Amino acid sequence: MNPYKSVPEKGYWKQAIASRSPFDVTELWDPKFRIPRRAPIVTFGSCFAQHFAKALLKRDMNWFDAEPAPAAVSDGLAVTFGYRTFSARTANIYTPSLLLQWLRWAFGDAEVPTEVWQTGDRFVDPFRPRIEPDGFDSPETVVRLRNQTLAALRDCVTKAKVFVFTLGLTESWFHKDGYEYPMCPGTAGGSFDGAQHVFVNQRFTQVHEALEQAIALMRRHNPRLMVLLTVSPVPLIATNSGEHVLVATMQSKSLLRSVAWEVSASHDFVDYFPSYEIINAPSFKGMFFEPDQRSVNPVGVDFVMRSFFDARERKFGADAMPASRRAPNDKDKAPAASEGATRRHDADVVCEEEVLAAFGPRG
Template sequence: MPFVIAPGDAVATAGSCFAQHLSRSLAAQGFRYLVTEEFAATPGALDENYGVFPARFGNIYTARQLRQLLERAYGLFRPGARAWALPDGRLVDPFRPRIQQGGFPDLEALEADRRRHLAAVRRMFEACDVFVVTLGLTEGWVAEADGAAVPLHPGVLGVETPPGAWRFLNAGFAETLGQMEAFLAAFRSVNRRARVMLTVSPVPLVATYEDRHVLVSAVASKSILRAVADELCRRDPGIAYFPSYEIVTGPQAGGRFYAEDLREVTPEGVARVMALFRRHCLTGTPKPAMPPPAAAAAASPPSAPVCAEERARYEALTRVICDEEAIVMPGGGA
């Protein structure tokens, strides 16, 4: 490991759903998890999902999304898509459509919230000492007009758009590597001191738009992401890699860290990943924090739940926000 995280380091995280476990664990252990966007009681804003992410950008599934988040924050990319209209008339931000479930009452409220949000994103990039990226997917949807990447096809939310406005993109190795290289260059242009840690989410795809079995797509996607992470670490020995993916999926795990659906990582699996992260990536003894109940549960899981009710309660606390779930929920579809 080329570096470790000290109690005073401001740590920001971004990536797929699994990144939320890392942020909860850091906060619960008293490390300095950086949060730059806090709730502001303004028209159209709800106190929803603040503090789950450093800034309220939601899950960042693809390398293109990550690059464009930075570019949008600094005015380097201005996508044509401004808002999506839900069936009830309320509006959502196309780039974080599930961050506020009820949407916004009008475009003015949405764009005011977006301006505050992007200012918080800039503060995150500039203030962090360590930036941890959890690579999650290669499949995604982009605008045909300008290549803007979104976490969900608008149809999943019942949003009507012109035919052909959005197209499916499954990024290969070269595309993903190029996007990550461009992101890292831009990131270092605004924060030269920050260290970068990469990891790959062990959560497989819930569905695929490719004409093949989802298992084939999941293995292809994770293989590309793992190879990209390896290539970036080879080129820059200062970039750290933490093996979340290998801990859960490797033969030594024997498949025991997956739930019955063979997709969700069990609380025991999360606990194992976080314990090894603590052992190998963190140093020092931070001041004990007062975490929210979910963070406390994620950091200190019961080794043997005393009953089914207790186990169910624990699993509810460790659930994460996942846009992919909308694809398979009743009424969802692309």
């Protein structure tokens, strides 16, 4: 007798993977905690997090949009202006340190820098440079509308039951005064200044500490908040590390994956969902990528999300009543998906980092 005798089928490569069609691979995730159908769920992080929002809405779950666009506006227009993309208009948050920065600003633990970029007569928010395609009309509007987003982020933390965060990058750009940009200045706005702007390829300790601090901050304001971590399976579009982009991608994703495991293993209120593994595992033969071998195709997204919901139902059973049919007074108990949010299903995913591709060599 040895412990391997009692390992279930899913623990053996041959039975779980090699002898199955990739689409019959199951039990990839054993959820730690139940997510009731009506529980408000917020999503932030790298662009892959947007697939979560869409899938939750399609399943009639309660994706909480704390900063909704007017309901009469189309998805296309709303998404162009950063609405219906994440639960607040933060735009992509690629690193845990950037998440921590947003949270500190939202809860008044840190001052928001006064930096605003100007392009002609328009003004760009350095911390979400592509949230408005043509920028804002004044620096004051940049600040005022960012404050609106910070209020929405506060709402997300204090009212949500589950905070989904998708870790995307380790490579990051900081101002020498210590604050972080989501994009390298000069790529999506502003101008690059080597004396002011610092490249940091974050290491395990830095990523880990930032994520722990972000979660601790959120739990201070909402002790019942559960956190679901994922790692974006989308490779880097460009690296400033000096490494080959493939090596830099594996380095970055491996580190983020390790941090996600470390944090989820340390807390019973933090879980990790393996979207990264599902898309990237060799057993799936790269079939979930578009021809550019970077973008995840709809089949991959669907498989990932089906794995998510199947695992949830296998462990906790299907919820009997869809959110849209629940009693009206349930609305008082939890923030409900906005009308605009429920219309968002088919909007494209927004990835600001793709602007970097424009700076590569032609051909």
